[in-house]
Amino acid sequence: MNHDFDKSLMITMQLEGKDTLNLNPKDPGNWTGGKCGKGILKGTKFGIAASSHPHLDIKNLQLDYVKEIYKREYWDAAKCFNYAWPLCAAVFDFSVQSGPRLALKFLNQNPEYESFLNARDNFLKKWSKSHPGNRGVEMRVARLKKLINSY
Numbered sequence: 001m002n003h004d005f006d007k008s009l010m011i012t013m014q015l016e017g018k019d020t021l022n023l024n025p026k027d028p029g030n031w032t033g034g035k036c037g038k039g040i041l042k043g044t045k046f047g048i049a050a051s052s053h054p055h056l057d058i059k060n061l062q063l064d065y066v067k068e069i070y071k072r073e074y075w076d077a078a079k080c081f082n083y084a085w086p087l088c089a090a091v092f093d094f095s096v097q098s099g100p101r102l103a104l105k106f107l108n109q110n111p112e113y114e115s116f117l118n119a120r121d122n123f124l125k126k127w128s129k130s131h132p133g134n135r136g137v138e139m140r141v142a143r144l145k146k147l148i149n150s151y
Contacts, residue, residue, distance in 0.1 A: 004080075004085050005071060005075050005081070005092075007085070007151055008075070008080065008092040008093070009067065009070055009075075009092075011144065011151070012070075013046060013047065015144060016044075016046065016096065017044070017045075017047065021045045021059055022043050022044040022045070023041060023043040025037075025041055027044070028051060028131075029044055029049035029050065030042065030043045030044055030049065030050055030051070031050060031051060032050045033051070034051040039054065040054075042054070042057075043059065045061050047066075047096055052073075053069070070096065073100075074092060074096045075092055075095070077095065077100035078091050078094075078100040078104055079104070080092045080095070086113060086148045087116065090113060090116055090148070091103050093144055094106065094116075094120055097140065106119050106120060117141050117144075117145065120141055121138075121141040121142075124140055125138045
């Protein structure tokens with residue numbers, strides 16, 4: 001299953017912006033306080049957000065350390081190793097974007113790959129309407145499916 005983690009990580013990293021530092025002040029994830037204007041604007045890099053990791057030096061994160069974070073905090077926490085491909089990749093990506101607890105909640109309600117993606121897609125479309133500074137979130141599932149299908 002480590003192979004599935006590696007593939008899932010490559011996909012999610014493409015969606016999260018790779019090694020580009022995102023300092024968008026309208027993105028609450030970029031702030032150490034988890035809300036726009038609250039705390040310090042440290043940003044997001046490799047998908048690791050200041051709101052979830054306020055103690056880290058986001059700007060200087062290295063890929064090897066980021067992989068450890070993804071494995072421990074998202075892959076293992078959401079028990080992605082228990083699911084077959086491509087469901088494991090979909091659960092992992094949701095875990096990274098919205099947290100393992102929410103990903104598992106959606107998985108429990110939608111245990112099949114397509115129903116899981118559809119539920120997540122609906123959730124993100126509703127969420128993006130109330131967070132206008134985060135344009136493009138509503139396309140996350142479509143982009144994820146396209147990347148998964150390329151593997």
